[in-house]
Amino acid sequence: MNQAKHIAIIMDGNGRWAELQDKKRVKGHEAGAKVVKSITTFCSNHKDIERLTLYAFSTENWKRPRLEVEFLMKLLNSYLKKELDVYLQNNVRFEPIGDIRAFSKSLQKTIRIVQEKTAHCDGLVQSLALNYGAQDEILRAVNSLKNSHEDITLEMLSNKLDCKHSVDLLIRTGGDKRLSNFLLWQSAYAELFFTDTLWPDFTTKELEKIIKKFKKVERRFGGLK
Template identity: 45%
Template sequence: MSMKIPFLKNKQSKELFHYPEDNIPEHISIIMDGNGRWAHKRGMPRVAGHKEGVSAVVKIVKAAVKCKVKVLTLYTFSTENWKRPKPEIDFILRLPKEFLHIYLPDLIANNVRIEVIGDRANLPAHTWEALQYAIERTRHNDGLQLNFALNYGSRSEMLSAMKEMFADVNDAKLSLADVDEKRFSEYLYTAGMTDPDLLIRTGGEKRLSNFLLWQLAYTEFWFTDVLWPDFSEKEFLRALEEYRKRKRRYGGI
């Protein structure tokens, strides 16, 4: 796929990257951690780290398109993040609108399709309206699927899925005999998607933080101490190279 637009070009970089062509993860999920610490180290307010983190999103979307990844899921705002100070929450939830205002034409030109996973009910109107517009504008694209996990919590997702499934059983729309892992997955936010092949977490922490707990059952994990705003195309390719060395057995030999 040829690159068509400025945001997918790297005019300033003098590095020549090797983009692998085989054994590419079909679905990559990323816990984008370290924005606040990045800002603190520089004597800046935490929101400065979140703003800088948008630049990293642009770089990694670019790299995912170049590597022909099919699905990229970014942990953008968790159900637990509501515990943060209100000014920080408000800033974070304005970022999707600002990001899409600048980059949506580029994403459309590069055949990227945007989706959202999470509980949309509590999102501010300006956040959801911007995302809904982007979802509609990119609905027919069949390149990289870019998922923003917003107001997402995996335990909440699974409880909601169980309630919906039990309601369907009670209404005779579903038989208990038909309930298996595949059917349960159809009630999750990620219905219709493959499970992640690779999870990347930046910022040095080694935990899942209530992210895709069902879907990550057989996912390969890759952790780095690099804080998210500093996470580069080079680091992304390092993760892919590590993934390509691993042998996935799924419980077999």
């Protein structure tokens, strides 16, 4: 039976959730942040799950309206500060992926503080993908190896990526069926599940149902059973 050791989630639908309720889009992001907490706590108590990687802010999200981007930066800063105790209580190690150099110095500092203070935790690893894009990740990895005097191998490139762990189960909420430049290398043989549920309405019960379905999937990794 399959084990969902590494779960990755594209958290889509915050804005639409808010619009359907005649609320500002930022209210959807606030509601979505609460779901991040519940899903992370659930995963930290699940015996099979070792890593949870969440698509929080992509390299393309800078194209959104300036005020929405500014709100997202403030929300991220506030979320990390508030959740530090939750991480520690649940033995969760925080490991961001992406190029955080584009963020403000204060936000970069918060990210590093939370990462350092949870470094000793040996339970679930939660990664937030921040200013992350898989193409950018792969490009940075290739550029770091361009002066190598030997042929680049799969192992060499994998070790230069922000995320060095293959994804078992990738979930996208919100109804769209695409990867949107998320963990393209790591998801080469991931099982993909798409749900129409908007992220603020996504629950641990629905996640549990998806995991149960995943366990029954026949995974061949390109070979024959």
